[in-house]
Amino acid sequence: MGISERKEREKLDKKQLIRSAAMKMFLEDGYAKTSIRKIADAIEYSPGTIYLYYKDKDELLYDVQHDAFNQLLEAFKTKAKHKDPVKRLMQIGQTYVSFGLQNPELYDLMFIIRAPTNVDEELHKDNGEPTFDYLVDCLKECIDKDLLRMNDVQLCALQTWSVAHGLVSLDLRCRLKVMSADIDKSKVLNSAIESYVKLLIK
Amino acid sequence: MGISERKEREKLDKKQLIRSAAMKMFLEDGYAKTSIRKIADAIEYSPGTIYLYYKDKDELLYDVQHDAFNQLLEAFKTKAKHKDPVKRLMQIGQTYVSFGLQNPELYDLMFIIRAPTNVDEELHKDNGEPTFDYLVDCLKECIDKDLLRMNDVQLCALQTWSVAHGLVSLDLRCRLKVMSADIDKSKVLNSAIESYVKLLIK
DNA sequence: TTATTTTCTGAACACCATTCAGTATGTTTG
DNA sequence: CAAACATACTGAATGGTGTTCAGAAAATAA
Numbered sequence: 001m002g003i004s005e006r007k008e009r010e011k012l013d014k015k016q017l018i019r020s021a022a023m024k025m026f027l028e029d030g031y032a033k034t035s036i037r038k039i040a041d042a043i044e045y046s047p048g049t050i051y052l053y054y055k056d057k058d059e060l061l062y063d064v065q066h067d068a069f070n071q072l073l074e075a076f077k078t079k080a081k082h083k084d085p086v087k088r089l090m091q092i093g094q095t096y097v098s099f100g101l102q103n104p105e106l107y108d109l110m111f112i113i114r115a116p117t118n119v120d121e122e123l124h125k126d127n128g129e130p131t132f133d134y135l136v137d138c139l140k141e142c143i144d145k146d147l148l149r150m151n152d153v154q155l156c157a158l159q160t161w162s163v164a165h166g167l168v169s170l171d172l173r174c175r176l177k178v179m180s181a182d183i184d185k186s187k188v189l190n191s192a193i194e195s196y197v198k199l200l201i202k
Numbered sequence: 203m204g205i206s207e208r209k210e211r212e213k214l215d216k217k218q219l220i221r222s223a224a225m226k227m228f229l230e231d232g233y234a235k236t237s238i239r240k241i242a243d244a245i246e247y248s249p250g251t252i253y254l255y256y257k258d259k260d261e262l263l264y265d266v267q268h269d270a271f272n273q274l275l276e277a278f279k280t281k282a283k284h285k286d287p288v289k290r291l292m293q294i295g296q297t298y299v300s301f302g303l304q305n306p307e308l309y310d311l312m313f314i315i316r317a318p319t320n321v322d323e324e325l326h327k328d329n330g331e332p333t334f335d336y337l338v339d340c341l342k343e344c345i346d347k348d349l350l351r352m353n354d355v356q357l358c359a360l361q362t363w364s365v366a367h368g369l370v371s372l373d374l375r376c377r378l379k380v381m382s383a384d385i386d387k388s389k390v391l392n393s394a395i396e397s398y399v400k401l402l403i404k
Numbered sequence: 405t406t407a408t409t410t411t412c413t414g415a416a417c418a419c420c421a422t423t424c425a426g427t428a429t430g431t432t433t434g
Numbered sequence: 435c436a437a438a439c440a441t442a443c444t445g446a447a448t449g450g451t452g453t454t455c456a457g458a459a460a461a462t463a464a
Binding site: 030128154155158164167170179191192195 | 234366368375377
């Protein structure tokens, strides 16, 4: 019978309704300031209903993160598709930094926020894995073609990701104030990631 | 008269009493889980009293951050004092990463946590400046002696700091799960920072 | 139509940061 | 010494938070 299938669909729809309302409010006001009550208000349900679809606020965050990682992956796919793997690597770096600067709240959700109940190890580790692999694949090609001054893919990926993430997250937490002021942030961050890639290539 | 001076002293003492109790609890339970009530309980005062010394919870955080930055600076001074600036740079990187891994909650306080009311631009920007300068000075010496493959001190400092911060903060947020498992974290992070410094030098 | 299952509600619970009228303590003045 | 004043402190109250759960409502099955 099709009823249970429709119900299944409706359940997913409602879950998405909650998720997209949550995402919107997370981006507008931040995760901390977005309460379950406010989300419930926005979608015109009672607070309790949200707990029928999500175990707790963290669980909701994880799902929103998943969407966010897909957004970043899409950005890579459209903006970092140069044939030359080294140039593609450069594009990946620039895309990453731009993404972070243009979507600060989203970036926060993905990488910086600590969900209160964050000790569960096994779950959610797949969040962001395909996105990370986009970088790994690119580096693998670079290294295979002997274009880099490093030869350990995993190590190189970690290092590259760290530069990019470091730049974005330091900026997002206003930790770049220690640097000389009156400079265009996005220019500096782009210079930094560019010169890093240049260090990396032979 | 010495009375007002004693009072001044007592005021500072109490402020430090609050601050050190707060720091201890922040490190044990994290910033979010440490409530003003609990701090007040620990020092056997009422919650209201804390607001006589600190405008709000953020203000307390900033003061604790200040102490924390001094701790990192001390670590630099004792563990990164090689005469050769390049070797010192390596020591700085390693010290930074070790510091982050060994004091995760402290690191969180310093760099990752977003204080709820965090829009005030001007204040607190001096927090951490001397510590950053320790890196800048080292890089300046490296560049003066023409030992690096970069020549913009500010840019280079930003990049180096980003690598180190990126490594630590990604690890602290369990974002390294996307990498192949069963590896010694601190080894990998140290390899990453070491190979970065090697990229940097001529 | 009635019984059963599913979905939803909203009050209640135990917390939180913060405020402020009132109390207690210490200091200065008459 | 006592009264006046200034300072330090209290703790209940305000308005928020995430989460739970008995009971109401709606949808489905019999």
